[in-house]
Amino acid sequence: MHPLLILGVGTAVVLGAIVVLRINAFLALVGGAITVSLLAPGPAEEKIPRVAEAFGDTAASIAIVIGLAAIIGQCMMESGAADRVVRAFLSLLGEKRGGAA
Structure with a gap:
């Protein structure tokens, strides 16, 4: 199967599932x-493990960033800095656009 067709089917699956x-x-x-893995060429017995391995690699590469962001966010909440940031955006954008702030 052509790679662009596989890409299109994968995109359609994602958009269809969400929308x-x-x-x-x-x-x-x-x-x-x-x-996409099932449609791609290669041995059938390696397809699902390949997706799981790729997910694990991605999760491992961003886990430290997410952990540090959670720590920084907690520090901002406890120090009151998060409230100050929200108030600054509210004053900049106005009360009508508070959802965007």
Whole structure:
């Protein structure tokens, strides 16, 4: 199967799952990855483990960044800096656009 066709099918699976079926975006992306893996050439017994391995590699590479962001966010909440940032954006954008702030 042509690679661009596989890409199109994977994109359609993700968009269809999110927009039509209203499935969580994470689950839709995993479903799209599995679909692309099944359509791609290669041994059938390695397809699902390949998706799991790629997910694990990605999660491992961003875990430290997410952990540090959580620590910084907690420090900002406890020190009051988060409230100050929100108030600054509210004064900049106005009360009508408070959702965007």
